[in-house]
Amino acid sequence: MENLKIGIAGLGRLGKIHAKNIAFRIPGACLTAACSIVPAELDFAKNELGVTDLYTDFDDMLAKADIDAVAIVTTSGVHCEQLSKALAAGKHVFCEKPLGVNVEECLEAEKAVADHPDLVFMLGFMRRFDPSYVYAMEKIKAGEIGEPYLVKAVGVDPVKSVEGALRFAATSGGLFIDMAIHDIDLMRWFLNDEPETVYAIGSSYGFPQFAELGDAEAGCALFHFKKGGMGIVHTGRTAAHGYHIETEIVGTKGSIRISPIPEKNLALLYNEHGVVTECVEAFPERFAEAYLAEVAEFVDCVRTGRKPDVLVQDGTASTRIAFAATESFKTGKLVEIK
């Protein structure tokens, strides 16, 4: 079988990760084109990855590049438009989260995907491909914790990157849309159910700027699921110790907790502070393997004619839920999720 030829759109922080993985680390794939409106990003593609087929315009790449598939790692606002165009151009699509910036866009994306049943579309919920989450799901499927009924998720960015968070606070959609979307996907995945009600609260605590921008520094949401299950999400922007992603799945016969200590590696320091575990600093470090595995899965799906487990509908559902949480946070009321 021929290698899958992929063109990447967007080579920012996460785009570079995907580009390097496609270029060098995924058997069966090759990076043959790159598109960005940022000249330095195209230089990176050329000099670091050896990609010579470069574009500043997405439509141009679709029209001219010798590619089978597109990886969309651009700014959230254009995901939906670009994935529709790419599918229309007959390309398989790997698209970073979020699917769209509102539910309407997501439904459009669903339609575009449905119109091209022969093409593979996969959304970048990479946590499902992290070895620890994969392991948890295997244990659950093997019945080791009985029937899961509660997911407790924590997702807090490090305070070191708070300036970036503040810069985008007004346009990111807010904490529950920008940050909690992964946790929402995990709840749905592990409980195999949809929430019907949410109560979400939050505020600014150490950084009043978040409230001034209409966002929250930290927030909590409690979700009631249709079959009776429960979900808790604690999310925030200002963890002192690092990038804190923690998830617990509670079942009728036991629990699995992932990463209560977001360790950087296997080393413990014994020093004047006590016994210290340094923590991961950001998502590229924590989810390096997951970012690789998800695109490898995408490539394998295309090459073997399979459909990925992460569907376009997962993007819509998570977005709908995140918007409901945001509504609850803003109104102070319990919100039903249709």
Added chain:
Amino acid sequence: MENLKIGIAGLGRLGKIHAKNIAFRIPGACLTAACSIVPAELDFAKNELGVTDLYTDFDDMLAKADIDAVAIVTTSGVHCEQLSKALAAGKHVFCEKPLGVNVEECLEAEKAVADHPDLVFMLGFMRRFDPSYVYAMEKIKAGEIGEPYLVKAVGVDPVKSVEGALRFAATSGGLFIDMAIHDIDLMRWFLNDEPETVYAIGSSYGFPQFAELGDAEAGCALFHFKKGGMGIVHTGRTAAHGYHIETEIVGTKGSIRISPIPEKNLALLYNEHGVVTECVEAFPERFAEAYLAEVAEFVDCVRTGRKPDVLVQDGTASTRIAFAATESFKTGKLVEIK
């Protein structure tokens, strides 16, 4: 200074713990009388603790025993009546939680305490005296985590004792009143604030009997506090691994988490399962030191003329909040806490 002479009422599982502590381990206190309607409990007091002044009637003990103070460890339904009588009889009172079985009773208790400003009244929220919680509060007061704004509490009884839980499910007041009351007190204590809204959910998962009895096997509640803080309580009856009490306090500059692994002791087992930490089995094991420390504090307050930090009002407030959570759980609605 003379030793404080204490009479104990109730010598069940927890009553025995308090009785032994008073009899043998608290300098400045002696156990001089005991009251129980269960003959075997009085035998225990006589044979194991050497107490010879025994009563089957509480009023009788108040009237006749040579005691300065009373420790009330009886069934919840009589706490309020007994503490009022004891205060009226001029005795200092240590009373186990809950203060009363409803808010009205708690307010009566408040009045009784207010009517005897010269007497010490202390409620048994023992967790505040556990070394790890004391340590957490010290760190917080020293500013090490900045301003606390979120408390995440977990309190789950072991599945090994589920039969007892089922036996009392119909009369215990339910999960949020019976189990979450300690977590509610901790939230108030650490946040130094009162919740104004609660959303609580829960259900039966592995044991449908709980739902049949109108109770929940596990539940979660999200509390919004007046100054903007947040509280999450996850409580339940059926932990596979042991007695799980975990509390995290999140502040503007860091967090403190207590007992994410409810270890039995300092030993790790390396065996065919992996690396295993055995867990504590129940509250007497987990809070042995706290039960001792709280009564020592009570005794010291009496002997030195201080007031304890745990006030009768803490009992009322926690009860009020637990009832609001129960109402939310039962109605499915957001409930405001007056």
Added chain:
Amino acid sequence: MENLKIGIAGLGRLGKIHAKNIAFRIPGACLTAACSIVPAELDFAKNELGVTDLYTDFDDMLAKADIDAVAIVTTSGVHCEQLSKALAAGKHVFCEKPLGVNVEECLEAEKAVADHPDLVFMLGFMRRFDPSYVYAMEKIKAGEIGEPYLVKAVGVDPVKSVEGALRFAATSGGLFIDMAIHDIDLMRWFLNDEPETVYAIGSSYGFPQFAELGDAEAGCALFHFKKGGMGIVHTGRTAAHGYHIETEIVGTKGSIRISPIPEKNLALLYNEHGVVTECVEAFPERFAEAYLAEVAEFVDCVRTGRKPDVLVQDGTASTRIAFAATESFKTGKLVEIK
């Protein structure tokens, strides 16, 4: 049965711990006399513990005090003489480690104990009474790790107390006698065997004063046991993080490791350093429960006519082994232990 009346000799740091335990926390025991050459220590006994029968001379206490037993917590050099005198005076004896300052003294102590088979003698190897070590031994006896064949022990004092260590370096007998004696006892206890060969090394690393005083700042010893088992001891004076006592027992079917993180309590701090566990600072904090339990066992042995498990011979054997390790350290040679 009457309470056991105990006189204590020595009320230094550890003496105070024992004295308070005997006075207030051990059912069946009472502290009726105290002896010390330090006036402030006698003041402590009088004012804090209410002991009025006070002595500055050990013989005097033996002759005049109304006591059934003696707790010897004096300076090491007089242990052997005092225990012999106490036994000769018909008193049961609890004696702190070390049994004696050399093997000859230990053999004299053995003889004194043998001459009074009706009296209880117990040596203060308190670690055997620590809940985690007790738990480990129970697991081993239950066969959970198969047959133990290797003990790895670590005992390092905190650097915070290095000045005291330096002050006594010239007279303490040295690192392997002063520090490793507890680890040596644990190896013998867990392996149920005696070492026949030892190679010990060590030096000064951060504090050259130790070498100048003929002692080592840190050292390691490898012991070959008669039945083929192995023992490793790493001991030192200058741990940055606290008081580090760690023990692992490796068996044919698994291992048990006690306290790889010498946690102060159950709290984790999440702060700018990462995830931090504060550590215990010194032996009174780490072994508070063990110090209580061992004297309670002594009291129970006397009152019920049992013999304790820690025999005078354990003191002799550990001392002999510690001297052999010291000889190996000083000569650089492998030393056979007779």
Added chain:
Amino acid sequence: MENLKIGIAGLGRLGKIHAKNIAFRIPGACLTAACSIVPAELDFAKNELGVTDLYTDFDDMLAKADIDAVAIVTTSGVHCEQLSKALAAGKHVFCEKPLGVNVEECLEAEKAVADHPDLVFMLGFMRRFDPSYVYAMEKIKAGEIGEPYLVKAVGVDPVKSVEGALRFAATSGGLFIDMAIHDIDLMRWFLNDEPETVYAIGSSYGFPQFAELGDAEAGCALFHFKKGGMGIVHTGRTAAHGYHIETEIVGTKGSIRISPIPEKNLALLYNEHGVVTECVEAFPERFAEAYLAEVAEFVDCVRTGRKPDVLVQDGTASTRIAFAATESFKTGKLVEIK
């Protein structure tokens, strides 16, 4: 710069790992030839990796293949001969440990390397490239634990693979040569010093077959280093919980401990056993990243004209030390290391 063309010799368990890494995951490298005496291994190279230039004879590959470098992952007994031949043929060489099966061979290898100063030779001490070990070395170089003076190393294979260990026990060189060689290299690396004396002991405990074959099931060695430092190695074949590689570096200002719990991933299981961490099963799982990083380093060294940090002399030194430990184990005597 052109891609480095590598031919691999040996495609067993570890050979496959290296081959896949070279084929797919190391930018700047390509796998252009493969050599094995096992037909199935050549099929693997052809079918899984797309390598078509296949050999059953090493000399043949050297003579005919279009390669710049050779990766030697064959049986230990031919390493030395093959690396000499490869260097003589003008190829850069990456060679798996051990360098040779005795010190004489290592010295021959040193000579071969010295004779070709223009070629890169690198030995596969992969632990030095594991992220946790790299992190530890960085912390040490930054002075965070002061001056290192003690390394405590544990290396125990899982009991699950004991049959393989027994099969090779008679020919592997024995526990200290086959297993401890990595730990010996780490001690030398972290202490930046050479041991001058060793005492090593060991025996069979659960599997008498080891002793019958002249080997040990588990063993310990204590090393005295020239500058006064210390090294302890505990190694074995039969860990119940998994593949246990643990290393602690103790310095004058603190310690770093790597992997006291050899966790499989970041998940904790809370079940009827307590809180359980599953462990890694074998070296490919534990050191997957290190195996990749070391060959990437080799490739980068060749392409940029650098010399790797792991020298041929490291192989000789570690072998010499392992043989000295083996001699001590067999004779029961202290052995000086020349």
